[in-house]
Amino acid sequence: MISIKGLSKSYGKKKVVEDVNVTIKRGKITSFIGPNGAGKSTLLSMVSRLMDSDSGEVLVDNDNVNKMKSNDLAKRVSILKQSNFMNVRLTVKELVSFGRFPYSKGRLTQEDEKVVDRAIDYMNLRELENRFMDELSGGQKQRAFIAMVIAQDTDYILLDEPLNNLDMKHSVQIMKMLRKLVDELGKTVVVVLHDINFASIYSDRIVAMKDGKVVKEGPTESIIQTEPLREIYGMDIPIQEMNDCRICVYFK
Structure with a gap:
């Protein structure tokens, strides 16, 4: 389990991440979604210690990442920027x-x-x-x-927009591979995604950020609904059920 407690980061007077508290459960795919500039990538960088936080702490299985040796952390948490x-x-x-x-x-x-x-x-x-x-x-x-x-x-794999530069076929392949890593090898995957339909179909949990704060989090089915998505993205997004999957029709 990764516990993020009161994590904050500012650049000058701009707060990029503000007092974020999130628990990432083991053996799940947790997707971070939200508009551009929401602070998702910055948060992942602080969790992996690629970037220092201004305040707060990150615990990996109750061990504070800032007190771990770099080599020990690299055997437990990996990140792809x-x-x-x-x-x-x-x-x-x-x-x-x-x-x-x-x-x-x-x-x-x-x-x-x-x-x-x-x-x-x-x-x-x-x-x-x-x-x-x-x-x-x-x-x-x-x-x-x-x-x-x-x-x-590593037990924990952090991926920051891994579908960049990928066509539809390879995007699906990557998400299926991540699902296998969790289901077959017991890994814990944390992924930043812009396409909310990939988040809907492949995630166990979703954390939604906006303006540096967590605005919604929970099981995927509780987030992929019109009301929560309106709060996150500021637009009405109808949801359609297809083959037991919730598809967001955001292009109309």
């Missing part, structure tokens, strides 16, 4: 191997190699493993970065 800039030329397999750094310190064991291979297979990247990252499409790169996070083999 929106933009991943590289100034070195790597193959897909070399990139995925970086996920093992908290364990191998750059010297891969046979067990590390097995974990890397499993991650590559999991993301259907076998045919691309020896290709250089700068030769890949945006969607292929994104799958490689997600494979790197999977290879890190």
